[in-house]
Each structure stands twice: as C-alpha cells, then as structure tokens.
Amino acid sequence: MATTSFPDIPFDRFPAGRALLSDGVHDLDHAALDERIARLRTALALRSRPGAPVAILADNSPEWLAVDLATQRAGLTLVPLPLFFTPAQWQHVIQASGAQALFCADPLQGAALGFTELIDCGGPLVLCQRPAAASTAVAAELDGVQKITFTSGTTAAPKGVCLGSAQQWEVARALHQGLGALGIERHLCLLPFAVLLENIAGPYTALLSGATTICPPLAEVGLSGASGFDPQRCLDAIARYQAGSVILLPQMLAALVAAAAPGDPRLASLRFVAVGGARTPARILATARERGIPVFEGYGLSECCSVVALNLPGALRDGSVGRPLAHRALRIAQDGEIEVRCPAAHYLGQPRAGGGWLATGDLGHLDQDGYLHIDGRKKDILITGYGRNVSPEWPESALLGTGLVAQALVVGEGQPWLGALLVPARADLTAAQLQQAVDLANRELPDYAQVRRWAPAAPFTPANGLATANGRPRRPLIQQQYADRIATLFDQTEHAS
The missing domain is CATH 3.30.300.30 (ANL, C-terminal domain)
Structure with missing residues (x-):
C-alpha cells in the first residue's frame, strides 16, 4: 500500500454556491465530494486485496476525480488507463502495474480485461476486481507511489512513471502561485484525465485556487480518440461554460485559430490558455493572440509530474517555454541537453534513483533572464501535434x-x-x-x-x-x-x- 500526503484543500476559497466539480449537469460542492470520497474508500476496502493498485478506464467526469482523490486519501496506487490505448496496451499496463481492480463505465469492458467480480460503489462507474485466485502480490516498489502514469507509448509497451502524491500537489501549488492573481473561477477540461498534464495542471490547480473544475465528457468539448478534434464544438463549450482557463495541445490550438474569427465572442471569457505537449510554432502563437486567445506556452515531462517551465502573465517571452516553476531547477549539459532536478521519479520495474538531475532527451538553452528555449531532441522520438510520443x-x-x-x-x-x-x-x-x-x-x-x-x-x-x-x-x-x-x-x- 502506498503512503501518501493528501493536501488540505482550501474550501474557504470557494464562495457559497460555487461547485468544486461539475460535468455541466451535476455539481459537487465540498460536502458532496467528501461524502463521495468516503463511499469510494469503503468500496475499495471491500476488495479481496484492499491494498493492491486500482486502475481506472473512463471518460472525464467528476467521478474520475473523486476516484483519484479517494485513492490518495486511502494511500492506494491509481493506474489511469488512457482510452486511446489499444486493448493490448491496456493489458500490458494492467499486468505491469499489478492492478487488482478497475473502475470503468461498463462491467462487460471490465470482464473483458479480466475483472469479473463487481463491488458496489454506488456511482456512475462500476468497480470490478480480479478473482482472488488471479490476484498477484503488491510490489514492494510501489510503496509511496500514488499514481503510475503511462506515456502514450513510444512503442507497443508504454513505460509507467511512478509518482507520489506530494510530487503532484507540489506542481499544482507552483502553478497556483503563478496564476492565482488572475482570479480564474472556471477551468474547463479539454484533455483526458489519464494524461498527466490535465490531471495536475487542471483540477488540482483549480482546487487550490478556488476555481470550479468543469469536466464534461470529452466528446462534448470536441475531442475524440487520440487525435480527433472538432474546434467549433470546443469553442461552443468554452462559451457555454464561460471558461476562464483551458489547457491545449499544439494541434488543438492550431485548429482553434483556424476556426475562430478575430474577436470571436466565444473566446471572451478566457484569461489563461496553456499550450504544451509538443513544440508550438511561433506563427500559431502569434495568430492565436491576434484572435484574442491569451495563450502561454510551457514545457514538461511525465517524469517531473508534468509542467517544468511555463510562460505566465507578466513573465512572457516569445520563443521560449517560460521560466522554470518556482520549485524546479534546470541546467544545460555540455552537449546542450536539458537536465531537471527531479527527485524520486522512477519508471515502473526499474530501481529507484536517489534523486538528482534527470536527463530529458531534449536540447535547449537558458537565456540571460532564465527563460528556457527548446532547440530540438536528442532521440528519434516523434511528438505529434496532439502531444503523443511515438518511436x-x-x-x-x-x-x-x-x-x-x-x-x-x-x-x-x-x-x-x-x-x-x-x-x-x-x-x-x-x-x-x-x-x-x-x-x-x-x-x-x-x-x-x-x-x-x-x-x-x-x-x-x-x-x-x-x-x-x-x-x-x-x-x-x-x-x-x-x-x-x-x-x-x-x-x-x-x-x-
């Protein structure tokens, strides 16, 4: 069982009547969220192996986040399964992580993956587990691991990055520190929660900032699969929910720029738009700002709990991905490779490093004011416009x-x-x-x-x-x-x- 440190969410930052989480139909305030987390913890404790990792295969929703927070409070390891993975990749992740139970929308889907026994958890997702005879022992290496995030897979067997709860909230706190002055009231989630960028930079940061996290099904905001995107549907969702902030991948930003007219009223509510996951062409960034999109490019790695550097209001430099977050240290090796001080991150199945400097595989430089510029990649890994890593x-x-x-x-x-x-x-x-x-x-x-x-x-x-x-x-x-x-x-x- 993982040990964890669950943060005290500052509920006093949420004015009376403002929901913490919403899918556009159902809202959860802090009392309802606490009640839901408690119910999920009770269900998780009824498993045949209550300390084993639990996976989740589901669309974005308040329930996804409630599961995430419940596993943190229970000191359990959560294994998000991206919907865009193949069944063979899901099986690889399940086997590699030792997940003994699965949250999913359809019990038949769980059964197809080997989770045949149902546990009542009283919510929109079902909790199913492997039969006791099929369960494996919890790996000792998962002590202190709250989440195993699997990359989009440079090969058919994606790697799992093991992260602690404290690491994730540390990033969220740094983002809250940089964005708090904007007074954002609503963050609209456009990326899957199984992708670490949205999970941490979106809901976690919103919870610390007093902003409502709006997380409807991804199809409602225009995203389908790993690379299908309807920019008109996305623009309509931004207007409908009066979103103050969103997170985009470069190809999504390019599509919104092409779809939006100058001064498009559907963009009027936005105060902060983060873009990351791959390099964004300077021309797209400039045109986006002309369209009224307040876009700020950043840089991150799963091994570092996502965001490492980010341009911010009042600290923006075109051509860069911003300064490192307050808790991050960067240096440039002699061959130009970017190295990040990133203690305790490690891959599933590999020995834990003692902390220190992580070689990113990216080439870059820091200018005289500390802004990071990305110059290229050392390895033959493609990053698509939708942020997917492919060898x-x-x-x-x-x-x-x-x-x-x-x-x-x-x-x-x-x-x-x-x-x-x-x-x-x-x-x-x-x-x-x-x-x-x-x-x-x-x-x-x-x-x-x-x-x-x-x-x-x-x-x-x-x-x-x-x-x-x-x-x-x-x-x-x-x-x-x-x-x-x-x-x-x-x-x-x-x-x-």
Whole structure:
C-alpha cells in the first residue's frame, strides 16, 4: 500500500454556491465530494486485496476525480488507463502495474480485461476486481507511489512513471502561485484525465485556487480518440461554460485559430490558455493572440509530474517555454541537453534513483533572464501535434512486417498525423497494394501511431548516403532530400496517396 500526503484543500476559497466539480449537469460542492470520497474508500476496502493498485478506464467526469482523490486519501496506487490505448496496451499496463481492480463505465469492458467480480460503489462507474485466485502480490516498489502514469507509448509497451502524491500537489501549488492573481473561477477540461498534464495542471490547480473544475465528457468539448478534434464544438463549450482557463495541445490550438474569427465572442471569457505537449510554432502563437486567445506556452515531462517551465502573465517571452516553476531547477549539459532536478521519479520495474538531475532527451538553452528555449531532441522520438510520443521504428516495423515494404521512414513531428516514405519490396507493386500494406500495418497500431498518408521513395542505401553501413536509414539526410514530398503528406488540401 502506498503512503501518501493528501493536501488540505482550501474550501474557504470557494464562495457559497460555487461547485468544486461539475460535468455541466451535476455539481459537487465540498460536502458532496467528501461524502463521495468516503463511499469510494469503503468500496475499495471491500476488495479481496484492499491494498493492491486500482486502475481506472473512463471518460472525464467528476467521478474520475473523486476516484483519484479517494485513492490518495486511502494511500492506494491509481493506474489511469488512457482510452486511446489499444486493448493490448491496456493489458500490458494492467499486468505491469499489478492492478487488482478497475473502475470503468461498463462491467462487460471490465470482464473483458479480466475483472469479473463487481463491488458496489454506488456511482456512475462500476468497480470490478480480479478473482482472488488471479490476484498477484503488491510490489514492494510501489510503496509511496500514488499514481503510475503511462506515456502514450513510444512503442507497443508504454513505460509507467511512478509518482507520489506530494510530487503532484507540489506542481499544482507552483502553478497556483503563478496564476492565482488572475482570479480564474472556471477551468474547463479539454484533455483526458489519464494524461498527466490535465490531471495536475487542471483540477488540482483549480482546487487550490478556488476555481470550479468543469469536466464534461470529452466528446462534448470536441475531442475524440487520440487525435480527433472538432474546434467549433470546443469553442461552443468554452462559451457555454464561460471558461476562464483551458489547457491545449499544439494541434488543438492550431485548429482553434483556424476556426475562430478575430474577436470571436466565444473566446471572451478566457484569461489563461496553456499550450504544451509538443513544440508550438511561433506563427500559431502569434495568430492565436491576434484572435484574442491569451495563450502561454510551457514545457514538461511525465517524469517531473508534468509542467517544468511555463510562460505566465507578466513573465512572457516569445520563443521560449517560460521560466522554470518556482520549485524546479534546470541546467544545460555540455552537449546542450536539458537536465531537471527531479527527485524520486522512477519508471515502473526499474530501481529507484536517489534523486538528482534527470536527463530529458531534449536540447535547449537558458537565456540571460532564465527563460528556457527548446532547440530540438536528442532521440528519434516523434511528438505529434496532439502531444503523443511515438518511436518511428514502431510503425516502421509494422510496415516492414507486411512483406510489401522494403524500407520505411515515418515522419510527423508536430503534425496532426503520421506520414511515411515507403520503398516497395518489389518494383511491380502498385499504389493500391502499398495502401493495403499501410492498412494492414495500421490494424495493429493505436490511432496516434497509424500512418495516414504516404509517398513512394527510392531505396535508402549506403551508396546514395541515405543509409548506414548496416542499413539503418539516415533520417536527417532522407528528410532533407525528400523535404518537398514530405511536406505534401501534411498538406490538408491534399488527399492521401
């Protein structure tokens, strides 16, 4: 069982009649939230292994947050399962974490994942557990771990980052310190709670600031899957709920900029819009501000409980991702890699580090005023415009596995989808056959790792300088040589090949 430190939420900051949590239909004030947390703790204690980790697979709702807070008060480990993962990825997360029970909307979904026994918890989500004979012992390494957040998966087997309760609330307190003067009364959640950014920077910060957390189902605010987004629906939701703050991914911001007219009245309530998860083009940020969107770019890592640096009102520098939060220390290594002092973070299944400096894999620099600038990445990891991390070798391997593709280079850094350059396995293969290969590969990939568009390419060989001696593609050189062709893969006026 995890040990935890649950914060004292300053309920006196909530004026009479203001809800803490709302889905637009049902509101929870602090008395109702406390009652719900107590009921959930009672249900969790009735499990056959009451100290084991518990998973949650559900859409955004006040109940999701009540489960989160209940596990913290009970000293339990919570394992959020992103809805956009594949069933195979869910099973990997469940097995790796040792989750013995699951909160979900449908008991049949729980049963399909091996959680066949129901425990009454009296709410919109059901609590189901594995049969006692199928349960495993709680790993000793989870002592002190309140949440295991799994990244979007650079491969089919995503890593779990183990976080304590105190670490998460420390980030929320730093954000509250930076944003408290804005007097935000309503935060509208646009990202899944299974994504750490929204979970901590949204509801946790709102609870400390006296703002109502509005968390309707994601479809209501325009988000579907890992990368489906309806900007008009989102703008309508911002206006309907009179949101003072939201958190966006870069591709969502770009879509809102394209959909909103200058002076769009649906944006009038916004006081703070955070954008992060991947690099945001400067042109999009500038146009967003012209549209009346008060946008501030930030930078973070799951290993550091999400937000590390953030531009703020009165402390904004274009081209940077802001200064480090008050509790964070940064330094730049000799090779330009950003390192963050991040004590106690560790991956599930790996030894705990003693604390110290975390190498981020990102390259950057600090200017003379302490603003952080991101210069690139050390590793071949793509971050899509929706903030999903994908190793290009993962979909490339799926493409090569079809037998119809001899070589593949997947691209899509900062883009709404992935594209690929394909070298056919045989000269007589048609475009239709290559499309079939792409479709076949996509069947084993979640939507954020699927290849949406492709273009043919000549073989990458050591002779033409596009491959190493052992056949590995030289990615920067290939992307440079095929720059024009790659650009067409992300032209929204073009059709897929």
